[in-house]
Amino acid sequence: MTDDLLERAVAYLLAVLPAIGPDLSAPTPCRLWNTRMLLAHIDESIAALRDGLANGHVRLTPGAPVATCAGTVHIRSRAEALLDDWANEHPESVVVFDKPVSTRVLGTVGALELTIHAWDLTATAPTAPPIPDHLARELLTVAPNLVPAADRWPLFAPPIEPPTTTPTDRLLAYLGRLQPPP
Template identity: 35%
Template sequence: MSDPVELLERAVSYTRGALQSAGVCLSAPTPCSQWTLGRLLEHMSDALDAFIEASAGVVEVHPGPGRRDIPARSVGAHVEALQCKACDLLSAWSAAGTGCVRLAGTRIDPRLLLQAAALEIAVHGHDVAGTGPRGPALPGPLARDLLPVARMLVTPGDRGVRFGPPVPPATPAPSAVLLGFLGRTE
């Protein structure tokens, strides 16, 4: 497995390009049938906040949706904010120590947390790319490196809650296999 910070950097790089191809309407559907583009962008923002917070060693548990007012912004403003947070994320983890991260009383190895962050960021980048004009495809080498992470982290209990059932990949390409495992198609 590659260095987790480097894996995170590749996921962020891909997703920054994918954000540039986002649809222009916040109510646009995404590959996740229950999510609009606006909801996905807010989820991505919250996730980046949590991953940045984790670089200090502790993630505070916040209430679910509705814990804060969601500002009315354009897609472009959401994209710009996400790109700034992505830079902050990479900067925070490049400077972070190697101690465990505490989340709700559980200690998590930072390498695992960074791998989970890379998976989350890259897959949601794919989801955003699917809302507008043909965005960049998930790079094969990145997908290949994320597949073992997905297989380790996504459990049967996540199916129907966080992920759909696996979809048979149309091709043996690493991106098709990863996305299919996560209930998505290319």
């Protein structure tokens, strides 16, 4: 696993955001979430990562609600700030749920979270790019440790059979998702 995993995940998110249309009520692959809710969740995830890097602990607090398509501008700004935080000096470990976790693990969890939810956004943005193979391949190697087969519900659906052997299809299927048909 390389140290730039979080940076590549954020780059993918930033590549997806311009394709998001003005209809933030559009459904996403995240059950019961529309685009607005998914953007708000991404905002919360970025806030938690930034909090961990800045303060040495992650407080799980909601992000600001995303009310309009300007929400993608907000997410872009926050994602770019996360990249700056990641590039600057930060603690070696952070406290998450009262347990110390290495900052590298925090970055890996963040990379998986941001990549998968960026892909979820592509359901409402057909012109958005797919997950890069090298990113999907690397996340697939860590996903079983971060999202074990047991105790994954309600955050992730059970693994399903991937339709192909591409790294993206295998990663998505492990997390209970399928690519839409072409």
